[in-house]
Amino acid sequence: MKPVASRVKAIQPSPTVRLGTLAKELQAKGERVENLSIGEPDFPTPAHIIEAAKRALDDVPMTKYVSSLGLRELREAIAEKSQRENGIPATADNVLVAPTKHCLFLAIMALVEPGDEVLMPDPGWVSYDPMTRLAGGRPVPVPAADEAGFLMTPDAIEEAITPRTKAVLVNSPSNPAGVVFSEDVFRGIADACRDHDLFLISDEIYEKIIYEGRHISPASLDGMFDRTITVHGFSKTYAMTGWRVGWLAAEKSLLKEIVKVQEQTITCVPGFVQRAARAALTGPTAPVEKMVAEFRARRDIASEELSRVPQLQAFRPGGAFYFFPRYDGGTPAHEVSERLLKEGHVAVTPGSAFGQLGEGHLRISYAASRETIRRGIRNIGAVLGKRSAR
Ligand SMILES: Cc1ncc(COP(=O)(O)O)c(C=O)c1O
Structure with missing residues (x-):
């Protein structure tokens, strides 16, 4: 064989x-x-989310294929949340719905050429490295351990940049250390991305599980929306790990490329799951x-x-x-x-x-x-x- x-x-x-x-x-x-x-x-x-899914199961189109980008009503709710809570200037046309892990994979597949380098925190979430390899890219660990307060500092990022660097992956609040990046750190990371013309992939799945500090979305910083893919999801905030739903927000021409990968892989997130996700975003907090x-x-x-x-x-x-x-x-x-x-x-x-x-x-x-x-x-x-x- x-x-x-x-x-x-x-x-x-x-x-x-x-x-x-x-x-x-x-x-x-x-x-x-x-x-x-x-x-x-x-x-x-939460019960109101489950109820929304049950109701949607009786609504025939919600058990059929739906748009690869996601239901318009959900993308609008996500855009509204992104603007209001995160200062991200996204409209529904900047949003794609997919499981969070798949959003990261879509972003990497859409950006990374064979041999391209992707900077990522070390220690960092377990799937960033293999996803980059699957796309033919080279994961470049950036030291983010005890001495650095588990932060990926702008200086450490600058040091790791080469002519092959394509993107930087950040995750705040972070897995595994639970560190929350400050606005200053994000400003430094944003400067590095602008100076070296890099994409930023920002994994914000733990946004709501925060005890100290303030969550910053780097796509809200000056000039960063066009080069940042913000990845988020419902798994952690709403205890919805098994529902397999999240989203990414990106500049429109970039999103147009990313959605092709979605169309050729999972097609869409089930409509009834998206209805539940909308209930999560718009329902009681x-x-x-x-x-x-x-x-x-x-x-x-x-x-x-x-x-x-x-x-x-x-x-x-x-x-x-x-x-x-x-x-x-x-x-x-x-x-x-x-x-x-x-x-x-x-x-x-x-x-x-x-x-x-x-x-x-x-x-x-x-x-x-x-x-x-x-x-x-x-x-x-x-x-x-x-x-x-x-
Ligand atoms: C940092 C981080 N990003 C992304 C994910 C993937 O989330 P999901 O299971 O919703 O795809 C996880 C899951 O543990 C995570 O810890």
Whole structure:
């Protein structure tokens, strides 16, 4: 048999999914596992959103193919939100609806030529690198670890730029560190993009899950709308991970190219899902506020628990729902994570999944109950304490 394409061979299975699966297997055997590896809100989708989807299922066109760009009514709601909340000068004609992950893939596919370099944070979200490789591009990690306060600084970006650089990928609030980029940092990044004629892909999926600082959309900064693809989604804000819906906003001529990739791949997001997404954007905000308040309380619980584990040095996140502590010693993070699962019955994600500079860290998700957070971090402390006492 002939081999599969080398670009696929070069991609590793998603490590975040692997550990989550391992934890679920242990749970299925009846073992109690404190699962702190999950990247999705542990809340149900708010009822008014589910109701909107149910109603749409009885509306025949909503179960047929719909426009590849997305329903006009949803794109209008997204444009209105982008203008009002984010200062992004988008109209419905700048918006395309797709699952968030697919939005990132569409943006990369539309921009990246074989050999083009894409700057991305290290540590950064697990899919930026493989998506760039699938498009034939070269991922260029930009140091964004402890010393940099987990920020991709404008200076570090400047240093990484070469004549082959095509785009910069930013993510604030960030996964895995939960850092919120300031306006100053974004202004510096915007300057670098303008000076070197680069595109900016801004992944803003954690916008609403923010405790300190103010969310900045770089597309709102002077002259940046034309070169920025803003990517956003419903998964985290509205506990809608399984609905597979998000959006991107881009300058019109760019959007015209991007939509071709959508047309030739997934065609469209189901109409009834888009109706639900519209209900999410235009409906009551109380469920989101309640969820974020709970995440804030959990962050504080996790922070307190982590402060009692001397082997971990944790940065206090201003957004998203993750801690990304560094641990002592040189043991690879995947070994530490496996040991924690086997000896402490606690699932975390090895920091190395997020890039070379993520090595020596663990990603601890607090999208879990207060009880799970407390027990999980105590179990981590017990396993790490046992090791360092030897
Ligand atoms: C930073 C970041 N971007 C994008 C995504 C993809 O979101 P979705 O599952 O809605 O496609 C995730 C999901 O975990 C994420 O953490």
